[in-house]
Amino acid sequence: MSSATVADADIDAGDAPARRAAVRASLTRKRVVVPVLVLAFVVAYLVLRVPEGASTGNTAAFRFFTDVRDWVDANRDTSPLFLYGLNYLRFGVSLLVDGVGAALAALGFAGLVGVAGALAFVLAGWRTAVLAVAGFLAFGVLGLTEASIDTLSLTLSAVILSVLIGMPLGVLAARVGWLGATLRPLLDVMQILPSFAYLAPMTLLFLIGQPAAVIATVIYAVPVTIRITQLGIAGVAPTTVEAATALGSTPRQLLTKVRLPMARPTLALAVNQTIMMALSMVVVTALIDAPGLGEEIIRSLERVNVGAAFNAGLAIVLMAIVLDRITTNAARRASASHHPDARRRLLVWAGAAVAAVLVALLPLRMPEFPITSPVNTASTWIEYHWYDATEAIKNVVSTVLLNPAQSVLASTPWWLFTVAVLVFGTLISGWRSALIAALAAAGVAGLGLWVHAMQTLTTVLVAMILTMVLGLTVGVLFARYDRMATALRPLLDAAQTMPSFVYLLPAVALFGASRFTAIVAAVIYAVPPVVRLVERGIRDVPATVVEAAQSAGSTPGQVLRKVQLPMARGGLLLAANQGIVMILAMVVVGGLVGAGALGYDVVAGFSQREDFGEGLAAGFAIVLLGILLDRLTQGISAGNGGRGTANR
Amino acid sequence: MTTTIAVDHLWKVFGPRPDRVVGTPLAELSRAELRARTGCLAAVRDVSFEVASGEVFVVMGLSGSGKSTLVRCLTRLIEPTSGEVSIDGEAVREMSAKRLRDLRRHRAAMVFQHFGLLPHRCVLDNVAYGLEIQGQSKAQRHRKAAAMIELVGLDGHERQYPDQLSGGMQQRVGLARALATDPAVLLFDEPFSALDPLIRRDMQTEVKRLHAEVGKTMVFITHDLTEALRLGDRIAVMRDGALVQVGTPEELVGAPADDYVADFVREVPRSGVLTLRWITRPAGDGEAVEEKPLPCTTVIREAVPQILRADRPVPVHDGDKQIGVVDAEQILPMIS
Numbered sequence: 001m002s003s004a005t006v007a008d009a010d011i012d013a014g015d016a017p018a019r020r021a022a023v024r025a026s027l028t029r030k031r032v033v034v035p036v037l038v039l040a041f042v043v044a045y046l047v048l049r050v051p052e053g054a055s056t057g058n059t060a061a062f063r064f065f066t067d068v069r070d071w072v073d074a075n076r077d078t079s080p081l082f083l084y085g086l087n088y089l090r091f092g093v094s095l096l097v098d099g100v101g102a103a104l105a106a107l108g109f110a111g112l113v114g115v116a117g118a119l120a121f122v123l124a125g126w127r128t129a130v131l132a133v134a135g136f137l138a139f140g141v142l143g144l145t146e147a148s149i150d151t152l153s154l155t156l157s158a159v160i161l162s163v164l165i166g167m168p169l170g171v172l173a174a175r176v177g178w179l180g181a182t183l184r185p186l187l188d189v190m191q192i193l194p195s196f197a198y199l200a201p202m203t204l205l206f207l208i209g210q211p212a213a214v215i216a217t218v219i220y221a222v223p224v225t226i227r228i229t230q231l232g233i234a235g236v237a238p239t240t241v242e243a244a245t246a247l248g249s250t251p252r253q254l255l256t257k258v259r260l261p262m263a264r265p266t267l268a269l270a271v272n273q274t275i276m277m278a279l280s281m282v283v284v285t286a287l288i289d290a291p292g293l294g295e296e297i298i299r300s301l302e303r304v305n306v307g308a309a310f311n312a313g314l315a316i317v318l319m320a321i322v323l324d325r326i327t328t329n330a331a332r333r334a335s336a337s338h339h340p341d342a343r344r345r346l347l348v349w350a351g352a353a354v355a356a357v358l359v360a361l362l363p364l365r366m367p368e369f370p371i372t373s374p375v376n377t378a379s380t381w382i383e384y385h386w387y388d389a390t391e392a393i394k395n396v397v398s399t400v401l402l403n404p405a406q407s408v409l410a411s412t413p414w415w416l417f418t419v420a421v422l423v424f425g426t427l428i429s430g431w432r433s434a435l436i437a438a439l440a441a442a443g444v445a446g447l448g449l450w451v452h453a454m455q456t457l458t459t460v461l462v463a464m465i466l467t468m469v470l471g472l473t474v475g476v477l478f479a480r481y482d483r484m485a486t487a488l489r490p491l492l493d494a495a496q497t498m499p500s501f502v503y504l505l506p507a508v509a510l511f512g513a514s515r516f517t518a519i520v521a522a523v524i525y526a527v528p529p530v531v532r533l534v535e536r537g538i539r540d541v542p543a544t545v546v547e548a549a550q551s552a553g554s555t556p557g558q559v560l561r562k563v564q565l566p567m568a569r570g571g572l573l574l575a576a577n578q579g580i581v582m583i584l585a586m587v588v589v590g591g592l593v594g595a596g597a598l599g600y601d602v603v604a605g606f607s608q609r610e611d612f613g614e615g616l617a618a619g620f621a622i623v624l625l626g627i628l629l630d631r632l633t634q635g636i637s638a639g640n641g642g643r644g645t646a647n648r
Numbered sequence: 649m650t651t652t653i654a655v656d657h658l659w660k661v662f663g664p665r666p667d668r669v670v671g672t673p674l675a676e677l678s679r680a681e682l683r684a685r686t687g688c689l690a691a692v693r694d695v696s697f698e699v700a701s702g703e704v705f706v707v708m709g710l711s712g713s714g715k716s717t718l719v720r721c722l723t724r725l726i727e728p729t730s731g732e733v734s735i736d737g738e739a740v741r742e743m744s745a746k747r748l749r750d751l752r753r754h755r756a757a758m759v760f761q762h763f764g765l766l767p768h769r770c771v772l773d774n775v776a777y778g779l780e781i782q783g784q785s786k787a788q789r790h791r792k793a794a795a796m797i798e799l800v801g802l803d804g805h806e807r808q809y810p811d812q813l814s815g816g817m818q819q820r821v822g823l824a825r826a827l828a829t830d831p832a833v834l835l836f837d838e839p840f841s842a843l844d845p846l847i848r849r850d851m852q853t854e855v856k857r858l859h860a861e862v863g864k865t866m867v868f869i870t871h872d873l874t875e876a877l878r879l880g881d882r883i884a885v886m887r888d889g890a891l892v893q894v895g896t897p898e899e900l901v902g903a904p905a906d907d908y909v910a911d912f913v914r915e916v917p918r919s920g921v922l923t924l925r926w927i928t929r930p931a932g933d934g935e936a937v938e939e940k941p942l943p944c945t946t947v948i949r950e951a952v953p954q955i956l957r958a959d960r961p962v963p964v965h966d967g968d969k970q971i972g973v974v975d976a977e978q979i980l981p982m983i984s
Contacts, residue, residue: 243764243822246725247778247829248753257781261768 034427041420049411061447066613072204086205093211096160101153109145110358112152113137116322118355122347124329133358135322143368144293144315151282151292151319154210158217158278163271166222170229170270171255180230187223192630193623194585195220195284195500196602200619203288203606213282213290221277225270232266233259268331275323280499283316284589287606293319297501301592306509307376313502314371320498379509386510394516397462402515406458414445425632433631440628447617453625455597456587459515460629463522463583464576471527471575475534476560485535495528500586508593518590518599526582530575537571538564577633584626598622651737652833652865653699653722658731660717660889663688670730679888691717692728693889701832704859704866706880708873708912714889715869719835722867723756724748735833753782756833757826761841763818765810771797771821772806778829789828796824799861800854816847820854827862836868840875852878873912877901877921885909902926919948919982927982928964928972937973941965948982955979 076087107115113136121129139148173180198216206212236259244258260267286294296312382390409417418441425434444453478485507520541564549563565572591599598618605615659670669675669688679690691714699705709715720726722733724740733740735756743751757778765774772793773780779789797803800820810818819839826834836855840848852875859866870876876883877897884894885908893905901921904910925944931937941963942951951974955962961973 237762237764239760239762239764240766241764242725243758243760243825244766244777244781246723246752246758246760246835247781247825248749248751249781250749253781257777258766262766264768 037423037427041416041423044416045408045412050413061449061617062613064613065616066610069204069612069616089215090206090211093157093161093214097153097157097210097214100157100160101150104149104153104156109140109149111355112149113140114355114358116326117358118351120322120326121354122351124326124333128325128329129354131325132322135318138318139315141367141369142311142315143370144296144312147291147293147296147312148315148319150290151279151294151316154214154217154282154285154290154292155275155279155323158214158221158282159271159275161214161218162222162225162274162278165218166225166274167229167267167270169222170226171233171259173226173230174233183226187227189627190219190223191227192581192626194588194626195281196287196585196588196591196599197619197622197626198281199285199288200602200605200612200616204616208289208606210290212288213285216285216288217278217281220281221274224277225274228266228270228273229263232263232270235266236262264334265331268327268334272324272327272331275327276320279316279320279323280501283499283501287603294501297505298592301504301508304513305372305376306379306505307372307374308370309505309508310375311370311372313505316502317494317498321494375509382510383512390511394511394514397466397516397519401462401465402458405461406455409454409458410451412454414441414450418442418445421628421632428632429634433634437628437631440624440631443624444621444628447621447624449598449601449614449617449621452597452601452618453621456584456599456622457625459519459587459590459597460522460580460584460625463519463526463587464580466519466523467526467530467579467583468576470523471530471579472534472572474527475531475575476538478531478535479538479564480556480560492528492531495524496532500525500589503586504589504593513594515590515594515596517593518587521590521593522583522586525586526579529582530579533571533575533578534568537568537575540571541567573633577630580629580633581626584622584629588622598625650701651698652701652703652735653705653867654732654734655698655722656696656732656734658692658695658718658721658733659690659729660692660714660721660726661688661690661729666729690714690889692721695731695886695889695891697884697891697894699865699867701865702863704868704879704881706868706870706876706883707886708870708876708883709886710871713886715871715886716837718886719758719837719867719869722835723752723758725758753778754829755831756835757829757831758835758837759819759822759826759839761838763810763815763822763842765818765821765825767810770807770809771802771813774810774821775824775828778825782829793824793828796828797821799827799858800824814847815843816851819843819851823854823858827858832865834864834866836866836870838869838871841871848872848875855879873916877916885912897921898923898926919952922948922982924948924951924964924974925966925971927978928974929978931961931963931970931973935973936960937963941970942974944971948979952979952983 104112113133116136117129117133120132136148139145169183173183198219202212202216202219206215240262241254241258244254249257282290282292283294283297286292286298293312293316297309297316300306300308300312412420418438421441422434422438425431425437428434444450478488503521503525504517507517507524511517511520545563545567546559549559554562588599588602591597591601591603598621601611601618602615602622604611605613605618659675661669664687666688669682669686669690674682674686675694677685679693682688682690693714695718697705707715707718717726721728722735722740724733724743728741735751738751740748740751766777769777772790775796776789776793779792784792794803794806797806800823802817802820802824805813805817810821813821819842822839840851843851855866855868856879858864868876868879870879880897882894882896883900885892885900885905887908893900893909895903898921900909901913901916901918904913923944924942924946927948928944938958938960942954942965944964944966951962955974956976956979958975961975963970963973965971
């Protein structure tokens with residue numbers, strides 16, 4: 001125990017009434033200050049606003065990035081950085097990808113199904129094995145065998161690398177104080193970055209193609225590996241470690257015989273989460289020319305062939321579910337309460353037998369029934385019959401929310417916006433977070449993408465409002481009606497395991513290509529976790545408090561408004577923070593389906609050589625926007641929101 | 649009798665720059681003052697004692713008195729701030745990491761309050777852990793472990809896992825694990841506090857039995873006075889990191905060193921702990937006494953019938969020498 005925490009605890013205990021009084025005073029102060037400030041900024045906006053659409057006109061940043069690209073292209077085979085570092089990295093990763101790909105190809109489709117079934121059987125039981133076999137067979141039925149194998153081999157390569165890098169780092173981070181402290185903020189930032197933001201720098205350093213895709217995926221997935229591994233190792237019971245130390249274990253013995261085995265369930269969870277993150281990213285890397293199911297989707301979207309996109313989307317969803325089920329159930333078996341029995345060897349043989357039987361039984365060519373044409377028929381029908389309804393929804397949201405918000409944001413001078421972020425950020429989450437957020441805002445302006453960033457921000461804010469309304473409603477309903485929660489929870493679980501890309505498809509099917517499509521996709525993507533957090537927040541309110549309120553004669557509505565929601569505030573604010581980061585990620589991906597703005601800039605940067613600089617700048621702008629939104633909202637949930645003392 | 653463990657002016661100070669406390673005027677401050685002044689917590693303050701070979705030495709104190717820190721300092725699970733600890737004459741604080749591991753592997757084992765068993769290993773492999781990390785072969789360590797499991801009465805449970813056992817059984821595993829390496833010293837850190845009272849009594853009996861059978865030197869930490877009196881050859885009472893009194897159960901109950909100890913032992917039935925020595929009065933001049941004397945080491949409770957039945961005071965002997973007499977007048981206050 002460090003003495004600092006001792007001292008803090010003392011001060012807290014001693015000055016609790018004084019602190020509470022101070023908080024109350026600051027609340028009263030806020031009640032006066034906030035309206036005044038809001039008024040001041042409204043006046044300032046009215047006086048100072050600039051004509052909408054006037055870009056800051058600064059393309060110096062674009063030119064700079066294009067110059068960087070040109071320099072890299074010119075020196076890729078001569079600069080020592082590339083010659084002795086990055087090119088080798090690229091080469092090594094491509095060897096790995098080729099190796100994994102060759103191994104999967106050597107198995108053949110029948111062998112792959114057999115191995116998947118056998119692995120699932122040994123690791124996770126026969127039920128999961130049935131699911132795995134059915135899921136993998138479906139790739140063949142959908143006519144996507146090759147694309148699925150490509151996606152799988154990219155995912156596996158990225159997972160192998162992430163685990164090889166992430167687990168040792170996670171162990172070290174848990175054991176070596178300064179390393180953990182250094183990694184924490186770095187991982188924080190990496191985890192709020194939308195997947196899109198990783199792509200452009202990767203192509204710069206590693207060109208396009210599979211190695212770049214795998215490296216981008218590793219960067220996206222490895223924070224999760226490190227985080228969860230660190231959590232698992234740090235969570236090992238100190239009494240057990242002490243007992244093993246007292247028996248004379250060496251540090252190495254402590255690691256291999258105590259810490260790692262005891263953390264095994266958490267390590268299995270780390271692998272599970274790494275796989276899910278990797279799969280989600282591998283699909284996106286189709287944008288930098290990685291083969292597989294993502295490529296199918298992008299090609300289909302370009303040709304406005306919703307059916308073909310759905311076909312590939314279904315394959316992705318099935319792959320996500322199978323991989324998730326295998327690893328989740330394997331993790332459950334790894335937990336301490338499930339003890340290995342003597343039948344293990346028997347089980348392995350049985351697994352091998354299952355594989356052999358499957359391989360023998362499978363026909364060489366699968367009958368193919370892609371869902372392309374039925375989905376296209378349905379989509380056309382929807383377009384034809386629901387056009388008025390979907391168009392009306394789209395227009396109402398556009399006129400009521402999107403357009404006014406966008407015109408305000410886009411006509412605010414960037415410096416006024418930055419000052420507003422600084423002032424309100426300080427009020428919400430303290431000057432430190434506000435300063436970071438304001439610097440991020442200024443950085444966006446510096447990149448010369450102010451108007452596009454404001455368009456993206458508008459989309460994010462509108463999606464956020466819709467997500468919170470929907471998430472709160474459903475979350476409250478879930479907390480209230482057990483049966484509804486049990487019935488729909490599997491749906492939420494499934495939704496959370498799906499790669500983000502897939503969410504675009506239903507939105508496109510309903511609303512065509514537009515800004516609003518991205519909003520719909522983002523809402524579908526972000527609602528499940530928000531629902532979950534809201535529900536848990538409300539359910540975690542102690543039963544005794546609710547009982548007391550009821551016995552005082554509160555109506556159910558009063559209990560909700562006056563007791564449950566205020567007490568669940570922490571959960572709600574966390575939901576807002578998580579939701580907004582997810583929404584940004586999705587809105588940016590929406591650039592593929594007509595959402596324009598920063599997301600489109602990134603995509604254009606890949607496809608058109610002369611737009612590379614702008615695309616890379618847009619990638620950085622997305623990063624800055626992510627940091628801005630995260631800092632502003634994280635402050636609410638972690639800072640001086642009044643629940644600090646409960647958390648100590 | 650040889651000394652197995654010797655502790656000399658041992659200090660453990662937690663907090664920023666703990667070295668500045670010992671040997672300076674700061675060391676004279678009370679715990680609370682030191683904490684307010686420097687932010688340092690003196691968990692163990694200037695503790696000295698010796699434990700003889702084969703003795704059961706109990707350290708007793710309330711929670712926060714520093715007793716668990718003290719026992720961890722003995723094998724440097726917690727690094728002492730200053731002072732000396734020696735086991736079998738070897739200075740523990742000067743040992744290299746390797747030497748220290750050897751000490752922990754072969755000579756001093758510990759039993760913990762929360763057991764500290766490995767949940768992913770069955771009982772047999774838990775008990776064999778200490779032998780495994782020494783590099784013993786599987787057959788050899790399993791044979792020894794099985795013998796220890798039998799010794800603590802867990803035979804038949806070798807293939808079960810810790811979470812399938814009750815608390816008392818888990819602590820028997822902890823005990824067997826500590827015994828498996830055949831150490832000369834056993835350290836117990838409140839081993840039975842997490843168990844319910846009936847099981848606790850069973851386990852105490854178990855420890856007494858094992859002590860009689862295997863004859864180890866034991867240091868036993870507890871906050872339970874009854875446990876201390878039942879097990880201890882000698883008892884050290886700890887308060888705010890310092891030793892208040894060290895003595896036999898009899899000395900503690902009969903002559904508490906201060907109010908703190910007196911408060912502790914107030915509820916103890918004195919007739920069960922004290923011996924006749926404590927109530928003997930000098931014989932009056934030419935006073936007629938019974939013929940059959942009692943040794944002065946007799947526990948009062950056991951002498952009651954004989955003394956009450958006697959017509960005259962009973963003489964009390966220390967060896968061959970008469971040190972005084974006892975009659976009903978002395979006995980009655982003790983058993984009322």
